[in-house]
Amino acid sequence: MRVLKSVTAGSLESSDVLVTITPVSEDHIEYDIESIVIKQYGKRIRQITEEMAESAGITGARIHVQDRGALECTLRARLETAIERSIVC
């Protein structure tokens, strides 16, 4: 399922995460992960992001995650919302 439009979910407020998905012309998914706790949780954030993108089956996207110390459930909720928005016309 190709990503159709640029979308965001979440915010840059403390304890939240801003997920931005943009369409790209290639078929793959590019990940760009930023976090204020990148050393402790960077790997886990990337893993969750990749997992959710893959299980949703999206392609042709750049996923930009800017974490401001969100809980895992928050990250999952933001990713789910962003992915859902990006494939709806």
Place this chain on the structure above:
Amino acid sequence: MPRVEGYRTGRLENIIGKHMSELNFGLEERILNSKDELAQREALLTSRGLMVPEGEELVLGLFVGEQLVATGALVRNVLQGIAVDIDYEGEGISAAIVSSLIRRAVDRGITQVFLYTISEDISRFESLGFRKVAAVPRGAALLEWGTAGIESYLASIRALAKDKPDHAGAVVINCNPFTLGHRYLIEYASSHVPWLYVLVVEEDRSLFPFKVRYKLVQEGVADLRNVTVMKGGPYIISSATFPTYFIRPDVNKASWKAVRMHASLDVSIFRTHIAPALKVTDRFVGTEPYCPTTSIYNDIMKIILQAKETEAFGLDAKTPPVALHEIPRFELWGTPVSASKVRDMIREGNLSEVQKFVPGTTWDWLKSEEAAPVIERIRQSDSRH
């Protein structure tokens, strides 16, 4: 709604702790339209020492009850006029307004967002994931947000310059449209440097569309062997680096202050980033007889490009100066040849006169079918560009 008293510095969490109900029920986001709201917002900007941005498309406000506590605006791809009431200051509120502006920008398909602030506040926005592009000490700073930043742009122009000689020259032009004056400047410059880059302003806000301007430059200098014509990109005279270039400034002083500020940032980006990436040591420019904005830009180039005292301009001490060559405008029959003169002639329907001021390549295009809608637009417009 009572004000949060006694709160000066600290984090939003502190306010929420003490005044949870007030903020949770009170913080309301609104698009500002009414005269009254915009007046409140101007007062807020002024109280924080900021100017009201020009050409803005969307102005947001956060309210506690009827009191405006934070504001920010979207001007194309640039966030401007961001201010938080001093009593409510804390990164929580600016993060809320910035997030909301980013969301609205992305909804409009804008994925690279710029932001103007004062140098003292750079770190506050860096903590929100913005990166610094340029800053003037104790003055303005330009930051950017998004995945493709200035680094990826510089990598692409570095690749372009890889097999080209050192000590190259550069010309930055809009060419709206390409005239004999531009041709003269480029020819002169190319004969004084081993290689010349002609950067054509990419922002599509001129009467001649970028595609046409670019094509006419390429055709107009095709015979010069040591010239590369390239897109100006998002960091040269763009709506991000120089938003006031594209609007007609008010006669009031504040507008000119903004023009000077944007020009300074634009020129320092050229000196610190673009010139080293292209191995450029000389920039060429025509003297400006008509347009006050361009004339200010030229003056600022003279100072910042050539300055040996790098610190005062917030430049990296390692960035070498770029020599500025101001070449007198090419004249025909005592008239400086400029694109704005040519547009005036088109506006007055004086096409046969135009032929004397533009090269054959531009003239051929002006006679083509493709040109008809552009000529029509010029006739009906009084735009500076």
